[in-house]
Amino acid sequence: MSVNISIRNAVKRYGENTIIPDLSLEIRDKEFFTLLGPSGCGKTTLLRMIAGFNTIEGGELYFNATCINNMEISKRNIGMVFQNYAIFPHYTVQQNVEFGLKNRKLPKERIKADTREFLELMQILEYKDRMPERLSGGQQQRVALARALVIKPDVLLMDEPLSNLDAKLRLEMRQVIRNLQREVGITTVYVTHDQEEAMAISDRIAVMKDGIIQHVGTPREIYHRPANIFVASFIGRTNFLEAVFRKADGNILLGGHEFSVPGVSSDDDEEPVVLSIRPEDFTMAKTDSGGIRSTIRDSIFLGLNTHFIVNLPGDQSVEIIHESQMDSNFKPGDTVYLTVKADKINVFSRDGKRNLSREN
Amino acid sequence: MKTDVLRKLKLDIWSLVTLGVLVLYGLFLIYPLFNLLIQAVVDKKTGQFTLDYFIKFFSKPYYFNTLLNSFKVTLAVTVLTVMLGTPLAYFFARFEIRGKGFLRILIILSSMSAPFIGAYSWILLLGRSGVITLFLRNTLGIQFPSIYGFTGILVVLTLQLYPLIFLYVTGALKNVDNSLLEAADNLGCSGFRRFRMIVIPLILPTLFAGGLLVFMRALADFGTPMLIGEGFRTFPVTIFNEFISELGGDDGFAAAISIIAIIITTFVFLIQRYLSTRKVFSMNSMNKIRPLKARGITNVMIHLYSYIVIGLSIMPQVYIFYTSFKKVQGTTFVPGYSFGSYEMAFNRVGRAITNTLLIPGISLVVIVFFAALIAYITVRRRNIFTGTADAISMVPYIIPGSVVGITLLIAFNKPPVLLSGTILIMVIGLVLRRLPYTIRSSVAVLQQIPMNIEEAALSLGSSKIKAFYKITMPMMAAGLVAGAILSWVTMISELATAILLYVGRTKTLTVEIYTQIIRGNYGIAAALSTILAFLTVISLLVFNKVSGNRELSL
Ligand SMILES: Nc1ncnc2c1ncn2[C@@H]1O[C@H](COP(=O)(O)OP(=O)(O)OP(=O)(O)O)[C@@H](O)[C@H]1O
Ligand SMILES: [Mg+2]
Numbered sequence: 001m002s003v004n005i006s007i008r009n010a011v012k013r014y015g016e017n018t019i020i021p022d023l024s025l026e027i028r029d030k031e032f033f034t035l036l037g038p039s040g041c042g043k044t045t046l047l048r049m050i051a052g053f054n055t056i057e058g059g060e061l062y063f064n065a066t067c068i069n070n071m072e073i074s075k076r077n078i079g080m081v082f083q084n085y086a087i088f089p090h091y092t093v094q095q096n097v098e099f100g101l102k103n104r105k106l107p108k109e110r111i112k113a114d115t116r117e118f119l120e121l122m123q124i125l126e127y128k129d130r131m132p133e134r135l136s137g138g139q140q141q142r143v144a145l146a147r148a149l150v151i152k153p154d155v156l157l158m159d160e161p162l163s164n165l166d167a168k169l170r171l172e173m174r175q176v177i178r179n180l181q182r183e184v185g186i187t188t189v190y191v192t193h194d195q196e197e198a199m200a201i202s203d204r205i206a207v208m209k210d211g212i213i214q215h216v217g218t219p220r221e222i223y224h225r226p227a228n229i230f231v232a233s234f235i236g237r238t239n240f241l242e243a244v245f246r247k248a249d250g251n252i253l254l255g256g257h258e259f260s261v262p263g264v265s266s267d268d269d270e271e272p273v274v275l276s277i278r279p280e281d282f283t284m285a286k287t288d289s290g291g292i293r294s295t296i297r298d299s300i301f302l303g304l305n306t307h308f309i310v311n312l313p314g315d316q317s318v319e320i321i322h323e324s325q326m327d328s329n330f331k332p333g334d335t336v337y338l339t340v341k342a343d344k345i346n347v348f349s350r351d352g353k354r355n356l357s358r359e360n
Numbered sequence: 361m362k363t364d365v366l367r368k369l370k371l372d373i374w375s376l377v378t379l380g381v382l383v384l385y386g387l388f389l390i391y392p393l394f395n396l397l398i399q400a401v402v403d404k405k406t407g408q409f410t411l412d413y414f415i416k417f418f419s420k421p422y423y424f425n426t427l428l429n430s431f432k433v434t435l436a437v438t439v440l441t442v443m444l445g446t447p448l449a450y451f452f453a454r455f456e457i458r459g460k461g462f463l464r465i466l467i468i469l470s471s472m473s474a475p476f477i478g479a480y481s482w483i484l485l486l487g488r489s490g491v492i493t494l495f496l497r498n499t500l501g502i503q504f505p506s507i508y509g510f511t512g513i514l515v516v517l518t519l520q521l522y523p524l525i526f527l528y529v530t531g532a533l534k535n536v537d538n539s540l541l542e543a544a545d546n547l548g549c550s551g552f553r554r555f556r557m558i559v560i561p562l563i564l565p566t567l568f569a570g571g572l573l574v575f576m577r578a579l580a581d582f583g584t585p586m587l588i589g590e591g592f593r594t595f596p597v598t599i600f601n602e603f604i605s606e607l608g609g610d611d612g613f614a615a616a617i618s619i620i621a622i623i624i625t626t627f628v629f630l631i632q633r634y635l636s637t638r639k640v641f642s643m644n645s646m647n648k649i650r651p652l653k654a655r656g657i658t659n660v661m662i663h664l665y666s667y668i669v670i671g672l673s674i675m676p677q678v679y680i681f682y683t684s685f686k687k688v689q690g691t692t693f694v695p696g697y698s699f700g701s702y703e704m705a706f707n708r709v710g711r712a713i714t715n716t717l718l719i720p721g722i723s724l725v726v727i728v729f730f731a732a733l734i735a736y737i738t739v740r741r742r743n744i745f746t747g748t749a750d751a752i753s754m755v756p757y758i759i760p761g762s763v764v765g766i767t768l769l770i771a772f773n774k775p776p777v778l779l780s781g782t783i784l785i786m787v788i789g790l791v792l793r794r795l796p797y798t799i800r801s802s803v804a805v806l807q808q809i810p811m812n813i814e815e816a817a818l819s820l821g822s823s824k825i826k827a828f829y830k831i832t833m834p835m836m837a838a839g840l841v842a843g844a845i846l847s848w849v850t851m852i853s854e855l856a857t858a859i860l861l862y863v864g865r866t867k868t869l870t871v872e873i874y875t876q877i878i879r880g881n882y883g884i885a886a887a888l889s890t891i892l893a894f895l896t897v898i899s900l901l902v903f904n905k906v907s908g909n910r911e912l913s914l
Binding site: 051053072073074078079080082083084086088089090099100103104133147151 | 537539540542543544545546547548549550553558561562641646647
């Protein structure tokens with residue numbers, strides 16, 4: 001079954017509060033699509049609209065060409081994994097997994113075979129007769145996945161399925177989910193507020209804020225060319241520096257320094273801009289080879305990496321991350337010359353809403 | 361060195377409390393029960409061991425049938441209350457219902473009155489010369505089926521007791537995670553099927569617990585079968601008759617029936633224990649079930665169901681309230697309205713009203729005091745003795761009210777401890793019966809208070825007793841008082857024990873209402889019932905204030 005989801009001008013209100021003002025989104029067939037955003041931005045709300053648990057106050061939801069706005073929950077053929085797994089505590093593992101099949105009134109043999117297949121796939125066959133309360137978090141997670149997938153849903157929805165697991169299990173289950181999704185080949189919408197998790201697992205990510213989608217793209221696109229300052233700051237660490245873009249020669253003016261950044265466009269002759277530069281994109285040199293003359297204010301050794309706080313001319317400072325060296329020759333108080341690979345710089349309008357270097 | 365001595369002394373204080381509690385229970389519960397047993401198996405004339413009383417009971421259908429009757433009607437009531445109360449609670453949790461808050465108050469109110477008042481009101485409505493019966497016969501020519509006997513008891517007790525199930529299930533549904541329901545829906549299971557497959561199994565332990573409570577109440581209820589049962593005689597009625605009849609009655613036989621009653625309730629209690637502990641699921645509800653707006657026919661059905669059930673259950677009280685303002689001539693209502701019934705009520709039975717404030721009032725103080733102490737020693741000083749005290753305190757839970765009355769009377773109607781006819785014996789009866797409930801709710805409250813708060817007080821140099829009174833007690837207070845008010849409400853409408861223990865001086869409102877009904881003074885009875893209902897409402901308002909809308913638990 002191939003299913004793509006289109007959301008067209010969806011609106012969600014709770015009483016007076018508009019949580020999602022106007023949201024449109026295309027989720028492609030067999031894609032691992034993640035909704036990412038800070039707490040309260042409306043990720044769960046959107047997911048539950050797709051699942052049918054929330055009403056839709058405006059707009060349409062389509063699975064392929066079928067509008068599902070008013071389709072009953074049980075008819076939508078959706079597999080759902082809940083944040084707390086929602087495993088029925090009064091059923092054994094096996095009974096949980098076969099629950100959906102039984103409701104579909106499938107032949108007994110078929111139910112048995114399918115259940116077994118998915119218990120095996122999730123490697124929980126040996127626990128099939130256990131009650132859920134005697135399972136570990138990871139095992140419960142596997143039961144939840146098996147139960148959601150065994151009904152051969154058109155779409156798989158997951159709301160922060162890993163947030164109840166410890167850090168180590170989280171990494172393991174992340175991989176399990178990713179592989180499973182590929183293997184089963186199912187359109188998946190995944191909700192998380194952990195950006196690293198989103199990057200690791202997704203084909204594409206939608207970054208949300210206040211019910212509005214800020215950026216949709218592959219993890220790479222979102223990291224390297226964030227649509228706006230919010231996305232740049234939400235995904236990974238970055239430094240923001242105020243500068244000016246001069247249209248005449250396409251140069252950036254930063255604290256008495258000038259350099260060119262390719263592909264930036266602007267309507268004004270001189271536009272105030274904000275540069276976003278990731279901490280790992282700076283190179284520090286002791287000798288002047290055309291870099292910005294700066295002073296190291298502080299350094300923090302964190303094992304693999306060392307973080308430097310560096311003062312730039314004109315009262316701005318940046319954080320720089322370098323792989324730690326055996327004997328570091330950068331110490332607080334040292335003067336260093338900073339250079340940045342021009343194509344790694346993102347140039348935003350001063351209000352932070354547009355990425356001026358986006359077009360390339 | 362000094363702290364060592366002190367610590368020993370303080371340990372002794374709690375040990376003393378435990379000892380005191382055990383002694384009191386020994387005197388007022390164990391000894392009377394033991395005495396009851398003796399009465400039942402010892403021939404009074406010969407002083408020999410005998411099983412004659414038991415043989416008499418089981419060999420004569422006249423007696424034995426009362427047992428079957430009780431069982432029949434009690435089981436039917438239990439099943440019906442569960443069938444009525446569970447869906448109602450589920451609807452209240454899951455759907456938006458117009459006037460829900462008000463309806464909830466009505467449910468609670470209808471459960472808080474004495475069942476026999478409901479019985480009496482239903483007789484006024486549907487009895488042989490009830491207003492509805494007459495209306496149907498005279499204007500429509502329909503003969504309404506008789507309300508007396510099995511049906512009547514069933515109707516009255518079901519409408520009286522389903523609120524218990526409602527409250528229990530409402531509480532249980534709070535622990536059911538909404539995602540479980542959503543998951544079921546998502547997997548193609550919704551509507552009634554979901555209710556049956558998911559909801560019921562999850563709240564099953566609660567249904568058993570609620571069912572037990574209903575069973576015990578229904579089995580022990582004395583007033584309802586007495587008024588509306590007529591030929592359909594139940595256990596408590598027989599016990600009462602055997603004990604009271606022929607001046608003094610047959611103590612031994614009444615004792616034997618009491619013993620049988622206790623054995624049966626114990627048995628039921630143990631079965632329930634076994635059933636419900638096997639099926640408990642630990643649930644932590646992250647997402648509470650939120651009420652949704654139902655649509656179309658579902659919405660209509662839900663509203664109809666709720667309004668009809670609740671309407672029927674509150675109707676007796678509303679009708680009593682209404683009749684209390686009707687004009688009375690002699691013992692019959694005549695057209696027109698007046699405060700005559702109230703005047704007569706106050707003139708004739710002023711004492712009953714003060715007694716109703718006094719006796720449950722004293723009992724309440726005693727109950728709160730002991731409930732706090734017993735809860736404390738069982739939670740914080742767990743050992744063999746406190747465990748025993750805890751277990752003994754629960755015994756009256758399974759003893760029907762009339763049996764408590766008989767047990768106390770047989771034990772204390774002669775020197776050295778002559779208590780019959782005093783207020784004290786009535787207080788003891790009420791305290792014994794209500795303590796289990798208040799202890800349980802206090803234990804629940806206490807378990808929520810972290811031990812280390814008290815430890816902090818101790819580490820800051822406070823003594824143990826002081827830590828209890830200054831730190832733990834105030835933290836328990838709200839929960840304790842809330843539980844106490846509910847006890848109070850049940851005590852002021854208590855009949856089964858009081859009817860056995862009262863004498864003229866110690867008559868309570870319920871006893872007075874009962875007597876007036878028996879004498880046919882329906883006007884006075886209605887006025888007194890209304891006064892009682894008024895007391896109940898006020899108490900519930902206070903409860904609400906004190907508990908800050910804490911859940912009602914009975
Ligand atoms: N039933 C409801 N009634 C009213 N407001 C709600 C309801 N459910 C959610 N909201 C509001 O909608 C907004 C979005 O909530 P939502 O649960 O979708 O956030 P989220 O992005 O999933 O956040 P989190 O990462 O914390 O789970 C929040 O401001 C929340 O308060
Ligand atoms: Mg969420």
